[in-house]
Amino acid sequence: MSIINKVLKDLDKRHQQSGSSGYQGSAVAPRRRSPIGTKLVVLLLFSIVVLALVFMSDEIGFGSDSTRANENSSEPQSVAEQPLNPQPLATTQQQPSDSQQPAEEDSAKPFELPEQIDTAAIARAKEANPVKAKVERTEPEADRQQNTKTTNDKGSFTKRSVNLSAAEIAERALRKARDAQSRGLFSDASDYFSDALDAKPDLHEARKEWAALEYGRGQLNKGLSILRDGLEAFPNAHSLRLLAASMLDKRGEAGSAKQLLMQRQPDPNEFKQYYQFMAELGQKLNDTALMSSSYRALVKVEPDKGRWHLGLALALRDTDPQAALRYFERAAQLVGNQATLEFIAQQIQQLRSQHETPTP
Template sequence: MSVINQMLKELEERNDPQGNNPNVAASQKQPVGLSKVQIALIILLIVLINIGGIYAWSLYSENQDLKQSVYNSSQIIADHEKLSSQEKQNTIIESVKTESPLIQEQEKRSVITHTDNKTVDHVVENQPLNKVKSITTQQGENAHQVHAVGNQTQQVKAVVKQEKIVITPLNDNINAQEDQKTLLNEMSVSKEKQASLSISRSHLSAERVVQNKLQKAERAITDNEVTKAEKLFEEVLLIQPEHKDARKQLSALWFGRKLYRPALNLLSQGMDIYPDDIDFRLMKARILLNQNNNKEALYVLNGFATAQHVEYQVLLANTAQLVGNSDSSILAYRQLVNLEPHQGKWWMGLAVALDRDSQFEKAKTAYKMALSTQSLSSNSAQFIRQRMSELGE
């Protein structure tokens, strides 16, 4: 194809030697126009490249400045934290030193810390712990010096363990800061506990309150403070109405002050709460007898006519004789001779009750039993013999 094109070109030159052929002129001018466009494009490309480079350089510079500022900030923060941790450590050591007499005694001892491959010996001589100067020892120390340093280290560890002081290597800043913060928090909490006064109100149980009041009432009775004791017993009954001892003692105090009606009401309530308790009936009957109300007293005592209680049966027998109730009197004395058959006075009482009830044969038998006990006085024995002779013995 190139040979054909060359032949065509030579033919055209022969036909138009002056170069008037428009195709030839166009072909000659075309390279010139394309060259200018290319130059313009190249210039434009160079300008764009320069602009991009400038923009990239500005971004790179800004990034470097930002990194530098961040690095500087981190360095400032690290330096500040390191300085604050050192200040805290000095403050903690100083405060512990002032509070602990054992640290004051150890001011002249050496504190040994290990950093990397060197041993730093902090020697304290009449100086506070926060002004300790470090002296770097040589690695070529002999074995005796190393042994001495080891002994000092053990002594310092023992002191630190006893006083709860944490000594860390100098190059271990993170662990030191954490331990210092922990120790500082513990010390601040302990100081707050010492400085603060907490008042707590303990809630006592009802049983505990009752016991306290009973103890105070007993002391009041011992000190002859009857009014105070009565008030305490009343408070006990307000808390525990079923409390037997408080009710009985308060009734006795009121009986001693001749407050019969309140005492009887209190005992009646006790009989309703504890119908099987003999003491309430016994105390109420005595108050009624003191008021010469013998019939009501006998009515109260007859509620437990068969009670196996000597004092109760004696009062029942006497009350029945005052009223003239032979049946109640005989029943009471029979309970007494069953409880204490060796007592002649109970046999004599039974014999008299039977004699009054016209049960003469049984009365004579009871008289004989009374004499057989040989526990009667001479007058009583003489009365029995005289009465037996009168009955035909």
């Protein structure tokens, strides 16, 4: 508008100057222009100005779009964070209403991203970036937690190892000993058995397993020494005494085994295997007194077992034939094996024939 007004004022000033010159009359009056020519000139200038303004507005709009496109391509993160439909751009330059309408229509349209930018990719990047950032933030924290947990676990393990009771230490060592023995690591198993008994010496089953391990390795003396150490600390540990006597018997020392068993004798109702082994030792040693005492104890524990009655009858056959005959007859009633029954019948016949009184 300012350019058009300036042109119109310039034309009016020239027109006024030409008019004032005519009133003076000292010079030849210039030739006046026709109104039609003046209007054509004004219309031509107006058209040129309008075209220039339109061209300038297009240049400004294209430049802003190119600038925004370059910024978007160089910084995809910032574009992704901006809304896809920003507010219309406002222009501060005043323009004629007729020529400003195309520019206002262009600026009123929603801002469209250039075709070279993939809006879907930007949206995916916007969604993926927070996840990535979250992962990057949480990974160090997870590492710190893991390190703290490892440190705490190590600390708690150390603290717990200090506070372990003797029974717990022995149990762990015993478990390791059995595991090593199952894998054929006999030396390691022997060490673990020793650790278990050092922590809890009254583990008689563990002591027997250790002694049996040494016996199986050919270390009979070491096995007996392990059992004797237990008997010194626990004289009533009859299972240790029985195992030691069995080892002595297998080594051909039945007499030593008998002496070891006679030192302490448990209740037959609680440990009948102890008396059964003593009875077997009596047969090997031909010790009828040991046999009879052992079988009597077994008969009291299991009166309906024919094997004990037969053993007692054999023990009493030479020293008390009448009592032996009664026990043979009782064994015949309880034994079901045919060969054993035939043997019992022969013994009964012999005893009866020996003690029959001759007729005159």
